[in-house]
Amino acid sequence: MSNFIHFNGKIIPAENPLVSAGSRGLRYGDGLFETMRVINGRIALHYLHFERLFNGLAVLQFQCPASFTPAYLAEAVLALCRKTNIEKGARVRLNVVRGNGGLFDPDNHIPNVIIEATPLEAPAGIQEQGLVIDIYNTVRKHYDVLANIKSNNYLPYVLAALHANNNRLHECLLLNTAGRICDATIANVFWVKDGRIYTPPLSEGGIGGVMRRYLIENVAKQHAIREEPLTPEMLEQADEVFLTNAIMGIKWVGRYRDKEYSNQMATLLYNEYVKKLWE
CATH class of the missing domain: 3.20.10.10 (D-amino Acid Aminotransferase, subunit A, domain 2)
Incomplete structure (x- = not known):
């Protein structure tokens, strides 16, 4: 587990608490995620990941600010990998959840972003055992x-x-x-x-x-x-x-x-x- 995570635009210590008991992500699973592979400072198949992510955000009726773009998220992912010195090989989980609120009265529909990154070596080839x-x-x-x-x-x-x-x-x-x-x-x-x-x-x-x-x-x-x-x-x-x-x-x-x-x-x-x- 990395010592740092990204949370809503900031890189913070991983042990910091992130959500309250009122989080809709915690209460209802109100959000979605992407699991990506970073290799040599780039996100493999990034265009497909972000296309799927933003299609999912539209389905879940999130309201994304103009600055909330694939380019912004890609840089956030890579910045976290650089911070933790694993940009040569990392497994990244990008989680987007809605904020606090009840089922009928969310505080807002703005995405909250949590990014985690852990070291991951590229395989030498397909696995030997099925x-x-x-x-x-x-x-x-x-x-x-x-x-x-x-x-x-x-x-x-x-x-x-x-x-x-x-x-x-x-x-x-x-x-x-x-x-x-x-x-x-x-x-x-x-x-x-x-x-x-x-x-x-x-x-x-x-x-x-x-x-x-x-x-x-x-x-x-x-x-x-x-x-x-x-x-x-x-x-x-x-x-x-x-x-x-x-x-x-x-x-x-x-x-x-x-x-x-x-x-x-x-x-x-x-x-x-x-x-x-x-x-």
Whole structure:
């Protein structure tokens, strides 16, 4: 944990208290967040992160001052990394919450910003051992206007992560209300069948991942990626399964229950499209 954080334009000691009991972020999860990777003084895929963030702020009806821009936030992130001497490699969480107030009477709708940064080394390559995963089906995601944003109201993923820990799994996949797979606790899911790459469309209820979008927009030039619904039965018929997010890039799945997978396509995509982001 870093000794410093950014809070509303200032870099302060991390142990300083930030919110009161009346915080809507604390009371209602009224906010959203981005998790970013800083490498050599730059934010990887920054344009996709800030596009998603500001789309989410609009959905949650925040009122952003004119000075509250992607450029302002990017400089705040990098300034914190410079302050803590980790600008060569860092994991950054940028959290935006509404201020104090009750459910019907917030004090205002201006974003409050908390930024945390911790050291993070770039991986040498895709991981050697495949992940062991399963499906968490106790809580299912609805598809609505909130489904694709990184809301602070994260309970389905919290419970899925607890299930993974309690069952010695690396990850869990989540289902939507129709019983189809939408995403994982901290990642989007892709699968490969007969040389074709697939991922669930966002209409299935998964979060609109930055790495997911990057791959869809870039890999299609060489390898077609199709967006199709994914059922648990289809998962068992896949040749490969891999997970993506902005911190790890790509991680391949080695086993789902009794099914084992290869990793040729995941390794190819990592080497061709993800590895260069960490350089």
